[in-house]
Amino acid sequence: MASIQKPLINDPFNYRTTADKIMKHINLHGKNVIVTGGYSGIGLKVVTKLSKAGAHVIVPARSVQKAEKVLHRLSNIDVYQLDLMDSNSIENFGNKINQNKIAIDLLICNAGIMFAPLRRDSRGNESQLSTNYLGHFELVSVLYSALKLSKNARVILVTSRSQSWNGIDFNDPNFETKEYDSRMAYAQSKVADILFAVELDKRVRKDHIRAFAVHPGLVPGTNLGRFMIHDSHVLSNLYSLILNRFGASRLFSWKNKIMSLMHENKEYDYIKNVNQGAASILWAATSHLLDGMGGVFIEDCNVGILVPSDSKSKFGVRPWSVDSILAQRLWFLGEKIAGIRFEP
Numbered sequence: 001m002a003s004i005q006k007p008l009i010n011d012p013f014n015y016r017t018t019a020d021k022i023m024k025h026i027n028l029h030g031k032n033v034i035v036t037g038g039y040s041g042i043g044l045k046v047v048t049k050l051s052k053a054g055a056h057v058i059v060p061a062r063s064v065q066k067a068e069k070v071l072h073r074l075s076n077i078d079v080y081q082l083d084l085m086d087s088n089s090i091e092n093f094g095n096k097i098n099q100n101k102i103a104i105d106l107l108i109c110n111a112g113i114m115f116a117p118l119r120r121d122s123r124g125n126e127s128q129l130s131t132n133y134l135g136h137f138e139l140v141s142v143l144y145s146a147l148k149l150s151k152n153a154r155v156i157l158v159t160s161r162s163q164s165w166n167g168i169d170f171n172d173p174n175f176e177t178k179e180y181d182s183r184m185a186y187a188q189s190k191v192a193d194i195l196f197a198v199e200l201d202k203r204v205r206k207d208h209i210r211a212f213a214v215h216p217g218l219v220p221g222t223n224l225g226r227f228m229i230h231d232s233h234v235l236s237n238l239y240s241l242i243l244n245r246f247g248a249s250r251l252f253s254w255k256n257k258i259m260s261l262m263h264e265n266k267e268y269d270y271i272k273n274v275n276q277g278a279a280s281i282l283w284a285a286t287s288h289l290l291d292g293m294g295g296v297f298i299e300d301c302n303v304g305i306l307v308p309s310d311s312k313s314k315f316g317v318r319p320w321s322v323d324s325i326l327a328q329r330l331w332f333l334g335e336k337i338a339g340i341r342f343e344p
Contacts, residue, residue: 005306013301019278029054037111039067045278084135085121094142103149108156109136118180132189141342155211162187167320199327201295210294212284219277
């Protein structure tokens, strides 16, 4: 894995790149795309750009009415019901796609929750692991035949910087014996997304399907932060307006840079707006520079670097997130706690 986790030297993009620039010359007419979490935040920007590029975009949603209200101005959009914490709902969604013999060219697994209080799905799985990883694991399994029909499909798993905090506790992934920690649970679910991409790519590349894990960057003011204590719907909307409409993300980034320099740190937290956050996802979904590749961690519109476990860097992917043995182990764990068999 370490050998392929290297930035592409001929990639013209970086952390400042916007979704507008990524999609400038992309034509997706005739392509079918599914984007989970596609009616708010980064997901909405991704769906908007894919739709404008000519793709037929299917947006699964727990509340179809809510999603349709947001997406009604866009063309080529269908909204289907889906709850990622409900196996029956996932199966019903997959059946709708498979019955219509729709070839899925892109599956972007963007939906997620962060720092949620302890909740469990009907099988007893912790909600962040269930939503962020397990639901998408099941979704890919039921859509496998549709992805195979494409003959050139990509699966994108959206992850997070939290993958650098801790790995997966294979002995107690659902916090059945240890005290629940929402940050640890979130990080575990996002590590799982990367490991899933690693193992999925290995198993399905024979069917011309490739998988990638993407960290979009730090994008405050989206619905992802709804469980944070200091957050509220009103404050979140105001923060989003300031960052995205008035371009304040650059000011926050400069403030962080100055503070870092004052403390003699070379790295700093550069804040992205939604347009920039969507860029890495869309790059992973459409870039020809990734043809023939897969199973890698992506950030800032490039393949990320592999850093040591004890690295203090804010960037790069940790070994426990891309280890092939851990990826295979997670696959079997996913089958066990989902109660399914996924054998491409």
